[in-house]
Amino acid sequence: MASPHWTLSPDRLGSMVAVLIGIALYAAPFVTYRANRIAAGAARSIFEALPPTTAFVLVGAALSVAIVAIFVRRSIVRLAAASLGLVVIAPCVGLSAGFVTPAGNTFARVSPALGFWLLGLAFSLLVADALTRLRLGPWARLGALSIAAAAMALLLFSGAWDGLSILKEYATRADSFWSEARRHVLLAIGSLAAAVAVGLPLGVLCHRAPRLRAAILQVLNVIQTIPSIALFGILMVPLGYLAAFPLAAALGIHGIGAAPAFVALFLYSLLPVVANTVVGLDHVPATVVDAARGMGLSNRQRLFDVELPLALPVILAGIRIVLVQNLGLATVAALIGGGGFGTFVFQGIGQTAIDLVLLGAIPTVALSFAAAVILDAAIELSNGTSQ
């Protein structure tokens, strides 16, 4: 190979991004137009969906990103280009809704189509890759997440997307959206909190009493293998029985609804919390524990001053698994009347209204993603202090 400086060697990801952009621009519809909520859709290309100048700006921006993706290696440039791409297409898709819908028509629905999703995917891939290569520290990653969240909020609250069908679904059920959102987060985080409150002491117990360890972990393992819907079913019986008591009923415990969903999520959360606590404690260096005992730290002092702080990154990794898992699993809770974003997903499936499905699915994915980023940063920060 001659001097690598002069050879053009586009990397694989860059080329793939460029190909995606190419398909999106020339072979895929930008939005789908439907006469009403559940009617079949008709494809609209970029030039059909947007005023000519806007369409040219969009195509120009997308092509520029493709060129950068192929020829430019510097991550910061790629990041800037891809972010710019996102900044262009996001309002454009909102704009197209107004452009495509005949004036005065309130039944028509416009939703992003394959071309938009491909562009979004291509730009996001490039952003994610550039961010990874930049090796941002935990604080910078949290900063990037806040910027993304702020941009999202701006788009949603400025009304730029109000013409899109998914937001029309939202508009007709804004109240229930936020109450289901609260329910979803409460289910996921509440069951996690309960699992930490129970699992952490249980993990410490397993660590200190090896006889119990095998038995406890075995039971939790078995629970973990029960499919979620079956577990909901299993829980309905005893909780339904409990609900016959006035006190339990007063506490809101029923055979169906939030109670079995909460208990099921709690049970699923236990294994990762307990197992990671045990592993984290096991990996505290033996010399450190020996020195702590030798200097006369009591069992309590040893646990809180030495062992738990050193096990923290591993414990947090367990909590990360649980939180991401719970945010997803909480969707299934809707099946037994537990509420949450799953309500929209299953309603949408029932009505074959894909927009309604997305209204439930997209926030769920966004929440899981944000939770993963935040906890990854927390893990790294706790690692930094315990090195």
Next chain:
Amino acid sequence: MIEIERLTKRYGDTTVVDDVSFGVEEGTITVVVGTSGAGKSTLLRMINRLVEPTSGRVLIDGQDTRSIPEDDLRHRIGYVIQGYGLFPHRTVAQNIATVPRLLGWDRKRIADRIEELLDLYQLDPAEFATKFPHELSGGQQQRVGVARALAARPELLLMDEPFGALDPVIRAKAQDDLLAIQRRLRATIVLVTHDMEEAFHLGDRIAVMDQARLIQYGPPAELLTRPAEAFVERLVGTADRPFRLLSLAKVEDALEPGLAEGEPVAASGTLYEALSRLMWCGRQDLPVADGTGSVIGRVSITGILAYGRSA
């Protein structure tokens, strides 16, 4: 004074420490040597009750250690292990402050003590107090480990292969530092090693262990001149026995009256050093000077050889 009385430890059917007794004088270093698995660490850990003895007892100044609550006992006994076990999430200063904090010393007193110890160990407090263990070299970690153990002025310091992880050059320096600090603080130390060299260098008394039993306990010279068993003889090595002996003896032990030419040797130096000087400068004898520098006699090659044979 530490008295170890008939200490025994059994795990199931295997006896790991078998009926071991000896006494440690205040302000001295006792080194426990032996092959791997001889029970040295177990013996040491029974002194601060990290391991509960199956039978026997340990007295500190006449007080049975079993009558003292475990944690209180350990606050009074410094403990240094191979690898040191520094707390990785705590700074050097916080590590050293561990036991003083447990004892409820006030902030000022702890800070003063940390500075004093870092100075003692030639670690600049301004630079090292806020460092984390992973930012230190092996030798520095070792010094912090010992400083931490000495922080609350323990009556006794237990050290389990404290130099085991150091390379030979730093190890020799660390041993000399320990000796200097021990002489200065008049600390009582029980140190475990399997390095005979180290035992002879540091020990006021040496306890030799093999297969759970204490085979011999006495001053280093006694191990050379009157090894209790063939095992001890093997352990100390017979080939360089005379040289070992000379390195244990002081110049004043072979002092002869009279005068000699040349640069005087110190009376407090070892005969080993004196012999080496004599051979190197090609003389038969050299004057001997005491601490004040005045000549108090002479030392000769024949005198040294005679001493070596007589032992």
